[in-house]
Each structure stands twice: as structure tokens, then as C-alpha cells.
Amino acid sequence: MSDTTNSSGGESRRGFFGSFSAWLAALVGAVLGVGPVCVGLYSFIMDPLREKTRPRKSRAEGSADANGFYRVASSDEISTDKPRRFTIVADKLDAWNFIENQALGAVYLQKNENGDISCFHTTCPHAGCSVAYEQDSNAYHCPCHNSSFKLDGSKLDVGGSTNPSPRPLDKLDVKVDDDNNVYIRYVDYYTGKHDKIEK
Amino acid sequence: MFGKLYKWIDSRTGIQESLEEALYENIPGGSKWRYVSGSMLVFAFMTQAITGIFLWMNYSPGSQNAWASVYYITYNLEGGSLLRGIHHVMAQAMVCLLPIHILQVVIEKAYVKPREFNWWLGLVLMKITLALGLTGYLLPWDQKGYWATKVATELAALPPVIGGYLQKIVVGGQEYGHFTLTRFFALHAGVLPGLLVGFLVLHLAMFRKHGITSHSSEKRADQMFWPMQVLKDGIACALLFALVVYVAIIHPAELGPPAEPTEPYGAARPEWYFLFLFQMLKYFDGSMGWNNEFVGAIVFPAVLFGFMFLMPFIARIKIGHALNVLIIALTVGGAGYLTYEAVQEDNYNLNNPDDIDSAAYKKAAKFHAEVKRADTEFRLIDELVKDYGIPLEGPLALQQKDPYTMGLRLFRRQCASCHAYNATGENEYLAIAGPEIPATAEGPMGAPDLYGFGSPDWIKGLLSTGENGIEGAKYFGNTSHSEGEMIAHVRDTMWAEAESDEAKQNLVKMIEDVAWALSAEARLPYLDYAGNQDKIQAGIGHLNDDVLGCVGCHNYKENEFGYVFTLDNYASSEWLTTMIADPNQIYSEDLGTSNDRMPAFHSDATKLLTEDEIELLVRFLRQDRTLLGTASPEVNPLVDDASEQENTEEAAESTEENSEEDSDSEASESTDESSDEADEATDESSEEDSQESDAATR
Structure with missing residues (x-):
């Protein structure tokens, strides 16, 4: 052990951890240092992982039905010649706020010749940017890393450039009721993975 | 293995030398339990900094969000009640430890030559700690904190000439609002802790320079700071932390109803450790001409603080030290007495149940009624939040x-x-x-x-x-x-x-x-x-x-x-x-x-x-x-509505008239009603009910 400091101390240096008291002091010190941090870290880590409950009297029409479907449009609003963008509107729980009629996300809807409706998530499966339909090429393009998709959602190769998306555009379930209301089962998927995995 | 690793780390970082430098401080006369108060204050501050940062992760300043986010922390956040409780109780523990530390320094004569600067640094640290308490009290933006802090910032306007400007700067404008919170929060979580750390480093550096104050009469052998004094400090801090956690669990930090500028709160009191100042102001009532609020709130505390500043010099004269001890003891005792008196005044009705007709009884009873009213209002807003959540406009919109x-x-x-x-x-x-x-x-x-x-x-x-x-x-x-x-x-x-x-x-x-x-x-x-x-x-x-x-x-x-x-x-x-x-x-x-x-x-x-x-x-x-x-x-x-039929028909007709007058959307409903009224008596009366309440809404 080095003996650089003044050694007027009454007890001889027996090394840093040379006594039981030293070990005990280190232990108590460590516990004290960690204690308050643990209390804070518990909140920091556990709260985001917790299932949040909506207010007791929140209105039923402000959230998805039991199967996760949201009403987005009337089928009359959906065209056959090109996809149209629709916003999912519902009541949103954001930390302490509960806010009615908030945009949760967006989808592209299009009808085929038979009147069947297809629905695509606007989030690019590559890295989560928002894809947009472009009329010139009649395809979906992502503004970030050149991912492009045909109207059926499959990957499109554009003039020699690469298409980094690991999978086609994410298709969502569609339901139409007798009053022409179109419902979408709106879910988010993890991006960057080969398979569609719900968040 | 570990030895080798340690040696490698030490050779690259010099950790051993630093630790020894930090911990091998000679303590003349050996380690003592009574030296723990300073370390406890440091530990208390460290706990406040840590819990404060985690609270910060959930807190949002601003008049719509502050109360809402503190509500979330207290009642929804996983572990939030304990987190806020520790911060709340430790703040009070810190204020309790301050006078103990000061009294000890004064009594042990650790403020005199050559430690003048350390004494002054300590005084600055005390002011910063109290300022942290004051700014923190407002942040939940509940009625209690709002009205108590309002009084404190009104006092900022008392100094002549600059007062008005001073108040506007503190409050962030003419009125309490977003800027009051953003400013108080920046002070509470940024400026003041930063200053405190800075002055604490200087305070500790001075302490190391001059060493601990010991009295030669003691015969015990010297010891190093490590490990025995560290152990004593650690045990004292651990007991403090355990006590604080216990109190935080038994008495979780309260949250009052949300701050409302137009709904005065008759039970506004500062945090208990400022009660003595609150009580003292009652005596500075202007009855003797000079003893007005300005003197009580600003001049008197400033004179006292000035005296404390000069104490190292006063101690040089013969009876100086005795005078210092006397004045500090009187100050601490006086503050204690004023606090006691303030509490007694507020509880007069409980302590003197027979003295119903006295003014003191009525005043105290009114105070308790206001506290109860705030409890009721909190219970009501609590139910509202659970039922509806807090809208973007904030809790007042819900109320x-x-x-x-x-x-x-x-x-x-x-x-x-x-x-x-x-x-x-x-x-x-x-x-x-x-x-x-x-x-x-x-x-x-x-x-x-x-x-x-x-x-x-x-x-x-x-x-x-x-x-x-x-x-x-x-x-x-x-x-x-x-x-x-x-x-x-x-x-x-x-x-x-x-x-x-x-x-x-x-x-x-x-x-x-x-x-x-x-x-x-x-x-x-x-x-x-x-x-x-x-x-x-x-x-x-x-x-x-x-x-x-x-x-x-x-x-x-x-x-x-x-x-x-x-x-x-x-x-x-x-x-x-x-x-x-x-x-x-x-x-x-x-x-x-x-x-x-x-x-x-x-x-x-x-x-x-x-x-x-x-x-x-x-x-x-x-x-x-x-x-x-x-x-x-x-x-x-x-x-079974059969006997009511005729009556409902009349009612339906009258509501129809009302609807036409009001040209409201129910007009169509009541038209339906009148066409169906003969066979659907039950439905009619229920629709009629809804119209009544709608009519009342209008």
C-alpha cells in the first residue's frame, strides 16, 4: 500500500479494506448510494411497461370495438382508381391527459373491381417513415430510404435503386357493415423485421 | 484475478491514490457520532438530486399540466407515491438538519478564525436550501402551494423602488401562470441545485483545508476518516433514509385541489418550516409605526443574516463568542416558539372547545373548515379524473x-x-x-x-x-x-x-x-x-x-x-x-x-x-x-305507464312547443314523438325526460 498521505493517524494503515469496519462502511455506503436510485429506476422502468387503463367513464365510441376495429370511413368515400389516405380518429390516453378525437395514425384504402377494400398501414416496414402514394408512378414511396411498393403492397424495384424494406407494406383487416361503414383493425407492427409482428 | 484487474485499473486511473486522498483525512481525537450532521446533509441533498431527477422525468411545468402530472406521479405512476414521498419528506429532514449543523458549528466554535470563509459558505448553502424548499412548494400547482407561494412572492414587492420590478421578475410577469412555473422549476431543478453543488464543493474544500475542529482536552487517539468515521456517517445516513422512507409510506405526500386564482384558499399556509416567518409577520402590524411588513419580512431577517455573517469577527472580542451563541440560540428558540405558536393558533378551536364565542376560536374553526373544504374538493376532482381523465385544458376545465x-x-x-x-x-x-x-x-x-x-x-x-x-x-x-x-x-x-x-x-x-x-x-x-x-x-x-x-x-x-x-x-x-x-x-x-x-x-x-x-x-x-x-x-x-298516458300527451305537446321556440335539434325528436304518441306511451315519457334535462341545459 502506498503511504503518501500524512500518517499522523493513531492507527496504522492496514490497507484500504483491512478491517471489518472498512467492509461494513463500504457496504453501507454502497446501499445508500443505490437506495434512492433504485426507487427512481423502479418508476422509470416499470411505469412504461405497465398496462394503462382508460378513465372509468370514457365513451365506448372513442375506442376500438372488442376485436380492435375502428370506424374510418364510409365505403362510398373509397375510390377504385387510386388509393386514398384516411386517418384513424379515437380517444387517446396520453399520460395524465385523456383527449377525445385524436389522430392515432393513417391508412390507405382502395377498392378493387369486385368492390373489396384493401387497407395498408402508412408506416414503412423498413424503418418506420410514413409512405405516400404518388400519382406519377402509381405506387407508394417512402421518403427516407427508397422503399417503394406496388398498389397491392408488394415491393417495387424502381429504376436500379435498391429497396431496403424487409417485407411488403403491412396489410390491415377490413370490415364493412350493412350501413357501408368501413372498419379497420388498426395495429402497429415492428419495423425492420421480415415477419409482421404486432406491437 | 480481481487483484490483477484492480491493479490494472489503478495503474491506468490512479483510483487508489484518489480514494486515499479523499478518505484518509486525519481526525484529531478519533471518529465521533457527533460529526455526522454534515455528512447527513450531503446525503440528504444527494437523495433529493436523485429522486428529483426521476420526478423530473414525469413532471411537466405549465398551468394546465403541472397539477395533472403531479397527480399522475402521486396516484398512477408505478412507485410514484414513494418517489414523491421521499423527496417531500427528505426536504423537510434537510431543513431539520440545517439548524442542528449550524448550532453544532457555533457551539463547537468552528466558525471563528481561520474558518470565516467556510462559515459564510455554509450560510450561503443554508439560503440555497431554503430557496429550494420555497420553489419546490409551488411546483405541484395545488391550492395550498399556489396561495402560500403567492404570499411569499407578494413580499418580494415590498422593497422600495425595486420591489415591483423584483416581483415581476420572480413571478415571470404581472400574473401567476406558465412563466411562474417554468421559472420556479428551472430555479428548483437547475439553478439552485447547481449553485448548491458549487458552494458545497467549496465548503468541503475549505473543510479539508482547515480540518475538523477538535478540542485539545480530549485524550482519545487520532483516527483516519476512513473507515470508522465513514461507517458512523453511513449508519446515521442509513437511519435517516429508513426514517424518511417510513414516514413517506405512512404519510404520503399530499396533493391538494388544483390551483385556482379565482377560488381563494382560506387555509393557505407556508410549509411548516417557514411558519415562524409567517407567524412573525403578524407582529409586524405597523402598530408602532416602524414595525410594518417590510421591516418584518425583509429588514429584520436581513439584519439577522447580517449578524450571522459578522459572527466570526464578533467572536474576536472578549464576550463575542458567548454573544453569538446566545443570539443563535435565541433565533433558533424563537423560530421554534413562533412555529409552535402558529400551530397553536390554527388549532385553537381543538384545544379550547369551550371558548366558542372568541375570535380566536372562530378564526381557527374557519381554518379547519377551509382545510376540510379543500379535502372535499380534492376528493371530487380525484373522482372526476378517475371517471373522465384530465382534458388538455387542465383539471379546472373538468371542475x-x-x-x-x-x-x-x-x-x-x-x-x-x-x-x-x-x-x-x-x-x-x-x-x-x-x-x-x-x-x-x-x-x-x-x-x-x-x-x-x-x-x-x-x-x-x-x-x-x-x-x-x-x-x-x-x-x-x-x-x-x-x-x-x-x-x-x-x-x-x-x-x-x-x-x-x-x-x-x-x-x-x-x-x-x-x-x-x-x-x-x-x-x-x-x-x-x-x-x-x-x-x-x-x-x-x-x-x-x-x-x-x-x-x-x-x-x-x-x-x-x-x-x-x-x-x-x-x-x-x-x-x-x-x-x-x-x-x-x-x-x-x-x-x-x-x-x-x-x-x-x-x-x-x-x-x-x-x-x-x-x-x-x-x-x-x-x-x-x-x-x-x-x-x-x-x-x-x-x-307501467297506462295511467300516465293522457298526462304524457300533454307534456309531449308542450315540449314540442318549446322545441320550436328554441329551434334546437330536438325539434325533430318531438315531431317523431307526436306521431307515435298514441301507441308508444312508455318511450314517450322517457324521451320527454331527456328533453327536460336538455331544456335545462339550455
């Missing part, structure tokens, strides 16, 4: 739509000078005492207790005699009705004629039925009408047959011979709306005992209440907590 919160406030302000609201059972927390009713009829009025107005129980009482009945304070009190025909009829006819026990039992049964039948007119949302159909139908029969003599004076359904107000729709929302807006539209002008003195609250002549306010009051009185702007639940008191 202002709530019939209970607003109903209580409006009732207190406009109704309670005559009426009581003696809520019982699970609603007891809503109770409002009415005026004191003197023994004689002369004096202030005691109008009916409106809790449960229109319910069968309330009506049963009205039709009974005695202190709990129509003769008592709960009903006509000291109004002119206490000598009117109604009371005469109930007492001298109804009950006087029922002489035998059997007749009395029969009367009680009939009153029960009639009470339910009348209550059915009120259509109160909290009653089980469906389960009491027998009583309601029997009561309607009694009323139509005039068994109790009601319809001799009152109109009821087809009985239109009466000359005082009709019992149709009695205590319904439209009836109550009319009664509050303009009572003379309900009372008959023909009878001497008509409206005693109830003013019109919303007539052509007076607008004491807005229509929304009346709507809130009406819902409150009907125990209908549907938020303003939302239709009240439909109540259909009659399951």
Missing part, C-alpha cells in the same frame, strides 16, 4: 363542468345563508351547514335543508310532525311558512285526526306511498323507482282521491282546483330551474305564506346566477353528477 364541485361552491355562496345541505351517509363529505337558527322566529332565517330534496325521505319528513318533521329546522325553519297553512294542515288536520294507533299506522303507510308518488314527479336519478312501483301507484291513487287533503290546495294531474303551486313535476329539474331562477313563478300570489323571501337568481331583473350555474346547482341538488354539456340520464319512474 367547472362538475355539478358537485360547482354546486357546492354556488350553494355556499348563494344558498347557504338560508338553506343547509346536511348530507349524510356516503355523501356526508358534501355537507354544508346552514345558518344558525335562533330559538325565536326573529333573527336570521333557516330555510329548508335541501339535501335529498324531492326524495321520498325528504317528503315523508315534510308530512310528519315534530322536530324532525315539518315543525323542525329541517323544513320551514323560521320562514313565514312555519306559521302557514301547510304546517297547520299537516299538524292540526292530518296528524290530529289520526287518533288511534291503527289510524296513525295507516297514515304512515299512506304518507310513504304519497311520498313515492310525489318523488316520481321529481324523477331523481339516484332512486329505485322501478322497485317501488306499488307505492308509487298507491300514492298516485291517494293523491287523486285526495285522501291526505293535498289537492285541496295544490293542483295535481287532473285535480286542478288548487290555488298554490302544482305538484306536477315537483322537484324535477325544470321545476328546480324555475324555482331558483324566479321563485315567484312557482309560488301562488294568492296565499299569504307564498314565497317568503327567496330572491330570483335569474329573472329579467336580476342575474345573480348564469343559466349554466343554475343548471349546475339543479344537478347538484338532484344528486345528478352528469357533467355540464352532457344530457342527464333518462329516468322513467313509472314502469
Whole structure:
């Protein structure tokens, strides 16, 4: 052990951890240092992982039905010649706020010749940017890393450039009721993975 | 293995030398328990910094968000109550440790030559700690913190010339608002802790330079700081932390109702460790000319602080040290006494229950009533948040739509000078005492207790005699009705004629039925009408047959011979709306005992209440907590509606007229209604209900 400091101390240096008291002091010190941090870290880590409950009297029409479907449009609003963008509107729980009629996300809807409706998530499966339909090429393009998709959602190769998306555009379930209301089962998927995995 | 690793780390970092430098400080006379207070303060601050940063991760300054986010931390955040509790309790522990540390330094003469600078650094640290307490108290933005801090910042305006500017700078403008919170938060979480760390480093550096103050008379051998003093410090800090966690669990940090600039809080008090300053200001009342608020709040503390600053120099003269000890002891003792006195004043009513008529008792009782009122308001907003969540506009927007919160406030302000609201059972927390009713009829009025107005129980009482009945304070009190025909009829006819026990039992049964039948007119949302159909139908029969003599004076359904107000729709929302807006539209002008003195609250002549306010009051009185702007639940008191058909038709027609006048969306509904009315009697009456409440909303 080095003996650089003044050694007027009454007890001889027996090394840093040379006594039981030293070990005990280190232990108590460590516990004290960690204690308050643990209390804070518990909140920091556990709260985001917790299932949040909506207010007791929140209105039923402000959230998805039991199967996760949201009403987005009337089928009359959906065209056959090109996809149209629709916003999912519902009541949103954001930390302490509960806010009615908030945009949760967006989808592209299009009808085929038979009147069947297809629905695509606007989030690019590559890295989560928002894809947009472009009329010139009649395809979906992502503004970030050149991912492009045909109207059926499959990957499109554009003039020699690469298409980094690991999978086609994410298709969502569609339901139409007798009053022409179109419902979408709106879910988010993890991006960057080969398979569609719900968040 | 570990030894090698340690050696490698040490050779690259020099950790061993640093540790030894830090921990091998010689302590003359060896380690002592009484040296722990400084380390405890450092540990307390460290805990505050850590818990504070984690609170910061969930806190949002701003007048819509501050209360909401603290509500979230306290009641929703995983582990949030403990986190906030530790921060809250440790802050108080820190303020308790400060005078202990100071007294110790003074008594042990550790402030004198050559440690002057360390003493001054300590004084600065004390100021910073108190400033942290003051700024932190506002951040939850509840009524308590808001009004207490408001007083503190009002004091900032006291210094001449610069005062006004100073206050605006502190508050962030003319008024309390977003900037007050953003500024206080930046001070509390950034500037002040930063300063504290800076001054603490200097304080500790000075401490290391001069070493611990020991007294040569002690014979014990010297020791190093490590490990024995570290162990003692550690144990003391661990005990402190355990105590703080225990208190934080037993008494979690409170949150009051959200701050509301237009709703004064009569129980505004600073945090307890500032109570002595609060109490002291009461003595600086200007009675002697010089002793005004400016002197009390600013000059006096500044002189005291100046004295503390000069203490190292004063100690150089012969009796200087003794004088210093005396003054510091007097200051600490005086602060303690003032704190005690402030608490005693606020609890005077509890400690002197017999001294009811004294001003001190009344003041303390009012303080406690305000504390209770704040508790009630918090309970109400707590329920609202659980039911509806907090809108973007903040908690006040929710309160202002709530019939209970607003109903209580409006009732207190406009109704309670005559009426009581003696809520019982699970609603007891809503109770409002009415005026004191003197023994004689002369004096202030005691109008009916409106809790449960229109319910069968309330009506049963009205039709009974005695202190709990129509003769008592709960009903006509000291109004002119206490000598009117109604009371005469109930007492001298109804009950006087029922002489035998059997007749009395029969009367009680009939009153029960009639009470339910009348209550059915009120259509109160909290009653089980469906389960009491027998009583309601029997009561309607009694009323139509005039068994109790009601319809001799009152109109009821087809009985239109009466000359005082009709019992149709009695205590319904439209009836109550009319009664509050303009009572003379309900009372008959023909009878001497008509409206005693109830003013019109919303007539052509007076607008004491807005229509929304009346709507809130009406819902409150009907125990209908549907938020303003939302239709009240439909109540259909009659399951089998056959006997009601004719009556409903009339009602449907009248509502149709109303709808046309109001050109509202219900116009289409009532058109449907009139076309279907012949065969769908039940549906009609329920739609009619909804229209009534809609009409009231308008």
C-alpha cells in the first residue's frame, strides 16, 4: 500500500479494506448510494411497461370495438382508381391527459373491381417513415430510404435503386357493415423485421 | 484475478491514490457520532438530486399540466407515491438538519478564525436550501402551494423602488401562470441545485483545508476518516433514509385541489418550516409605526443574516463568542416558539372547545373548515379524473363542468345563508351547514335543508310532525311558512285526526306511498323507482282521491282546483330551474305564506346566477353528477305507464312547443314523438325526460 498521505493517524494503515469496519462502511455506503436510485429506476422502468387503463367513464365510441376495429370511413368515400389516405380518429390516453378525437395514425384504402377494400398501414416496414402514394408512378414511396411498393403492397424495384424494406407494406383487416361503414383493425407492427409482428 | 484487474485499473486511473486522498483525512481525537450532521446533509441533498431527477422525468411545468402530472406521479405512476414521498419528506429532514449543523458549528466554535470563509459558505448553502424548499412548494400547482407561494412572492414587492420590478421578475410577469412555473422549476431543478453543488464543493474544500475542529482536552487517539468515521456517517445516513422512507409510506405526500386564482384558499399556509416567518409577520402590524411588513419580512431577517455573517469577527472580542451563541440560540428558540405558536393558533378551536364565542376560536374553526373544504374538493376532482381523465385544458376545465364541485361552491355562496345541505351517509363529505337558527322566529332565517330534496325521505319528513318533521329546522325553519297553512294542515288536520294507533299506522303507510308518488314527479336519478312501483301507484291513487287533503290546495294531474303551486313535476329539474331562477313563478300570489323571501337568481331583473350555474346547482341538488354539456340520464319512474298516458300527451305537446321556440335539434325528436304518441306511451315519457334535462341545459 502506498503511504503518501500524512500518517499522523493513531492507527496504522492496514490497507484500504483491512478491517471489518472498512467492509461494513463500504457496504453501507454502497446501499445508500443505490437506495434512492433504485426507487427512481423502479418508476422509470416499470411505469412504461405497465398496462394503462382508460378513465372509468370514457365513451365506448372513442375506442376500438372488442376485436380492435375502428370506424374510418364510409365505403362510398373509397375510390377504385387510386388509393386514398384516411386517418384513424379515437380517444387517446396520453399520460395524465385523456383527449377525445385524436389522430392515432393513417391508412390507405382502395377498392378493387369486385368492390373489396384493401387497407395498408402508412408506416414503412423498413424503418418506420410514413409512405405516400404518388400519382406519377402509381405506387407508394417512402421518403427516407427508397422503399417503394406496388398498389397491392408488394415491393417495387424502381429504376436500379435498391429497396431496403424487409417485407411488403403491412396489410390491415377490413370490415364493412350493412350501413357501408368501413372498419379497420388498426395495429402497429415492428419495423425492420421480415415477419409482421404486432406491437 | 480481481487483484490483477484492480491493479490494472489503478495503474491506468490512479483510483487508489484518489480514494486515499479523499478518505484518509486525519481526525484529531478519533471518529465521533457527533460529526455526522454534515455528512447527513450531503446525503440528504444527494437523495433529493436523485429522486428529483426521476420526478423530473414525469413532471411537466405549465398551468394546465403541472397539477395533472403531479397527480399522475402521486396516484398512477408505478412507485410514484414513494418517489414523491421521499423527496417531500427528505426536504423537510434537510431543513431539520440545517439548524442542528449550524448550532453544532457555533457551539463547537468552528466558525471563528481561520474558518470565516467556510462559515459564510455554509450560510450561503443554508439560503440555497431554503430557496429550494420555497420553489419546490409551488411546483405541484395545488391550492395550498399556489396561495402560500403567492404570499411569499407578494413580499418580494415590498422593497422600495425595486420591489415591483423584483416581483415581476420572480413571478415571470404581472400574473401567476406558465412563466411562474417554468421559472420556479428551472430555479428548483437547475439553478439552485447547481449553485448548491458549487458552494458545497467549496465548503468541503475549505473543510479539508482547515480540518475538523477538535478540542485539545480530549485524550482519545487520532483516527483516519476512513473507515470508522465513514461507517458512523453511513449508519446515521442509513437511519435517516429508513426514517424518511417510513414516514413517506405512512404519510404520503399530499396533493391538494388544483390551483385556482379565482377560488381563494382560506387555509393557505407556508410549509411548516417557514411558519415562524409567517407567524412573525403578524407582529409586524405597523402598530408602532416602524414595525410594518417590510421591516418584518425583509429588514429584520436581513439584519439577522447580517449578524450571522459578522459572527466570526464578533467572536474576536472578549464576550463575542458567548454573544453569538446566545443570539443563535435565541433565533433558533424563537423560530421554534413562533412555529409552535402558529400551530397553536390554527388549532385553537381543538384545544379550547369551550371558548366558542372568541375570535380566536372562530378564526381557527374557519381554518379547519377551509382545510376540510379543500379535502372535499380534492376528493371530487380525484373522482372526476378517475371517471373522465384530465382534458388538455387542465383539471379546472373538468371542475367547472362538475355539478358537485360547482354546486357546492354556488350553494355556499348563494344558498347557504338560508338553506343547509346536511348530507349524510356516503355523501356526508358534501355537507354544508346552514345558518344558525335562533330559538325565536326573529333573527336570521333557516330555510329548508335541501339535501335529498324531492326524495321520498325528504317528503315523508315534510308530512310528519315534530322536530324532525315539518315543525323542525329541517323544513320551514323560521320562514313565514312555519306559521302557514301547510304546517297547520299537516299538524292540526292530518296528524290530529289520526287518533288511534291503527289510524296513525295507516297514515304512515299512506304518507310513504304519497311520498313515492310525489318523488316520481321529481324523477331523481339516484332512486329505485322501478322497485317501488306499488307505492308509487298507491300514492298516485291517494293523491287523486285526495285522501291526505293535498289537492285541496295544490293542483295535481287532473285535480286542478288548487290555488298554490302544482305538484306536477315537483322537484324535477325544470321545476328546480324555475324555482331558483324566479321563485315567484312557482309560488301562488294568492296565499299569504307564498314565497317568503327567496330572491330570483335569474329573472329579467336580476342575474345573480348564469343559466349554466343554475343548471349546475339543479344537478347538484338532484344528486345528478352528469357533467355540464352532457344530457342527464333518462329516468322513467313509472314502469307501467297506462295511467300516465293522457298526462304524457300533454307534456309531449308542450315540449314540442318549446322545441320550436328554441329551434334546437330536438325539434325533430318531438315531431317523431307526436306521431307515435298514441301507441308508444312508455318511450314517450322517457324521451320527454331527456328533453327536460336538455331544456335545462339550455
